[in-house]
Amino acid sequence: MRVVKVAIAGLGGVGRATAELLLSRRGRYREVYATDVRLAAACGSRSGRADPDGLEASDLDALEDGRTGPDFIAASGADILIEAGPSDFRTGGPGLVYIHASLSAGLDTIVVSKGALVHSGSALRQLAKSTGATLKLSGAAASALPTIDLLEHSLKGCRVVRVEGILNATTNYLLDAMTTRGIDFHEALRQAQAGGFAEANPSNDVDGWDTAAKLVLIANFGLGADLTMEDVQVEGIGSVTMDRVQAWRADGVVPKLVGELSWPDGLLRATVGIRTYPTKDPLSQVGGKDKAIRILTEEMGETIAIASGKEPMATAAAALKDLESLLAMRAAGPSSD
Template identity: 60%
Template sequence: MKTVAVAISGFGNVGRQIARMLLARRSRYRNLYGVDVRLVAVCNSRAGLRKGAGIEEVDFASLVPGSTGPAFLVEAKPDVLIEAGPSDFETGSPGLAYLRTLLAMGCDGVVVSKGALVHSGPPLRRLAAATGARLRISGATAAALPTIDVLETGLLGCRVLGLEGVLNATTNYLLNAMMERGIGFPEALREAQAGGFAESEPSRDIEGWDTACKLLILANFGLDLDLGMKDVSVSGIGGVTLDDIGRWREEGTVPRLVGRIEFREDGPKAEVALRTYPLDDPFAHIAGKAKALRIHTDCMGEILTMGGGPEPTATASAALKDFELLLATPR
């Protein structure tokens, strides 16, 4: 039976959940694809573990300090790298170094963190193509919500005329809380942080940068564009007031933080901004921390996906969907 060796860079909440679910699904992989999947290396920024015979969940508590970095994973000779580290779109670190090194070896990549894809998405695509490596990115584009899959395969033969998405769960939760209960932004944010629904430092969510990152990945990987953050107009929801809430409730409209791409005669326009929708629009009914993507096409009309799941399971599931697609289409 063929062995498929897997390494995980980034071993926080998401990376550990991916590892647990990967190990739990090994019998599925054997039965469906005839492969013996082994987790041969994991690491975070400070420590890691490498084990050719395969890491088990009991080993997660035995990471070795200093065992980390791209060279450490190279020694494990993985067939697939799952990159699940922290995300910094300004530098691409730390995931960019892992991806560059492992893709250059021909190792397939499953990417969860957004930073490297935003910073160096097109070069990483070219590197993978040059070495024959495959790059899958579902976990980086709104987690469990089908997004990149729809663009890559669901709309083959169509021309995408534009798309818009509610791609950040935190801002959707905050706007829903404000609208449903008539509370202000500061109160909604305090409650969300107390309940674990918002980060203690939420600026990248509320200022629109997380949405912009996901929008850029969809643009460059799903629509074959070559955009950078400088090409995206970005604004957030921090300026929403109680007067705004009252006016929208009176008008019968619902606010959403939306990432949008439009194709114009002078080229594509990418924007993240607050938009309002009437009650008969599906975007007015994106509940809680759910997300949504709407794609306008020339011959399939309007395609809408909506939903979400609890974290970190949702993102881990998206990553393992990508992994399973690699198993289903071996090189």
């Protein structure tokens, strides 16, 4: 039976959920892919653990100080890296050093934190191409919502006319709370923070930057563009007042924070801002913490996907969807004989 060793860099909520879900699916990997998948290493910012025979879930509660960093991952003998650390699109760190080292070594790499891909996506794509590594990013590009998957597989070969995405769960919850329950922005935010799904500093979400980052990934990795964050026109929801909400309700429309890609005059345009939809439009029905994407193509018309997975499990499952894709590729290769 083939042995594949996986390392996870980043042991926050998503990283731990990914590790635990991976360990629970080892039987599936043996049965479906004839592969013994071992968690060879896992680390956070200050500590980690490695075992060539594979870690167990209990090992994640007994990490060893100082065992972290790209050199630690390389020494583990891992074949695949799952990078799930904090995301910072302004610097690319801390994930960028892990991803760069992994791709440089020719390791297939699954990225969950989008910061490095937004900051240095073009360079990382070229690096992966030069070393023959595969770079996957379902967890970074809206997690449970299939975005790049739709473009790479379901709509392959079609000419994309427009992409609209409700890509941030926090802002969708806030706007939904304001329009359906009549509470103001600050109260909706307080409730979201108390519920644990809005950050203590929610600026990246409410100012539209998280949506912009995901839009850049969809454009660059799904459509072969070369956008930067500076190319995206960004508006958030912090200025939404109850007067505006009441006006929208009077007009029979529903507001959503939407990332949009379009090609007016043949040039790619990327925007993030509030769009309003009539109640019969499917995007108006995307409530709470759900996400959605609508892709219009010349050949297949309109395709809509809506996702409502709970975090952090939804993102962990998205990362392991990428892992199964890599396992399938290996099982179909020459080494499967």
